[in-house]
Amino acid sequence: MPIQLYYHPYSRAAGTLWALEEAGVAYDLVVTDILKGAQKGPDLVTRNPMGKLPTLVDGELVVSEAAAIALYLADRYAPGRLAPALDDPQRGTYLRWSLFAPSVIEPAVMAKGAGWEVKEMSAGWGRYDTMIASAESAIADRDFVLGSAFSMADVVFGGTLRFMMDFKQIEPTPTFTAYVQRLDARAAYQRANARNQAMRKELGLQ
Ligand SMILES: N[C@@H](CCC(=O)N[C@@H](CS)C(=O)NCC(=O)O)C(=O)O
Numbered sequence: 405m406p407i408q409l410y411y412h413p414y415s416r417a418a419g420t421l422w423a424l425e426e427a428g429v430a431y432d433l434v435v436t437d438i439l440k441g442a443q444k445g446p447d448l449v450t451r452n453p454m455g456k457l458p459t460l461v462d463g464e465l466v467v468s469e470a471a472a473i474a475l476y477l478a479d480r481y482a483p484g485r486l487a488p489a490l491d492d493p494q495r496g497t498y499l500r501w502s503l504f505a506p507s508v509i510e511p512a513v514m515a516k517g518a519g520w521e522v523k524e525m526s527a528g529w530g531r532y533d534t535m536i537a538s539a540e541s542a543i544a545d546r547d548f549v550l551g552s553a554f555s556m557a558d559v560v561f562g563g564t565l566r567f568m569m570d571f572k573q574i575e576p577t578p579t580f581t582a583y584v585q586r587l588d589a590r591a592a593y594q595r596a597n598a599r600n601q602a603m604r605k606e607l608g609l610q
Contacts, residue, residue, distance in 0.1 A: 406430040410448055410459040412438045413603040416470040417458035419563040422596035423474040426559060427481040435603070471506045471560045475499075478556035486556040494550055501542045501549045502557045505564035508535050513573045536574070539565065543583045554590070562587045 409424065411417040411433040424431045436442045436457060444455040452459040452468045460467045460476075467473045478487035488494040512529040515522060524531050542549060542561065549557040566584045568574035587593055604610045 408461040415457040418600045420458040425592035425596045427477040498557045501561040
């Protein structure tokens with residue numbers, strides 16, 4: 405049975421589709437209409453009590469959280485190609501920026517948008533401008549997070565930056581824009597993008 409991805413093209417699952425294309429594994433999409441609340445139905449909630457997308461089912465295993473799903477796919481289906489080996493020191497950089505996306509970029513953007521007043525010292529995401537400067541430092545002198553080699557960290561970290569820039573939540577900088585252009589040129593990204601566009605059309609969303 406192929407992997408199943410609970411999916412909607414207007415969700416983070418659109419980025420997970422890119423991760424699946426990079427990993428090169430077979431998968432089926434379980435279209436879940438988040439605009440009509442289908443994600444809170446028993447089919448998904450029994451698998452992921454959060455009732456959120458993306459949720460991936462691989463045999464008996466359920467994985468939620470977009471970053472965790474991407475890292476899982478790389479470790480399980482593309483070790484050495486999309487994920488550094490467990491004893492490779494590059495793994496530290498790979499994990500660092502992969503986790504920076506959901507634990508620092510996302511909440512910093514949310515805090516700024518919502519006008520949250522938080523103490524920088526206690527908020528794990530610090531300040532918005534420090535987050536931006538840190539994210540830039542990850543790719544300032546290199547093509548990808550790991551240097552010249554693309555990895556699943558770019559799907560997570562770069563995909564988050566792309567998403568935030570698309571939705572005008574992060575101001576594009578020359579460094580971010582050039583990086584995302586390199587990511588957009590990947591064949592797997594283009595396949596995923598074409599499928600996401602086709603799904604939007606099929607669902608009458610554009
Ligand atoms: N922490 C989760 C966030 C997942 C999430 O918030 N998904 C949104 C779509 S992008 C969703 O399913 N929203 C519908 C809802 O919460 O009812 C992740 O990183 O995957």
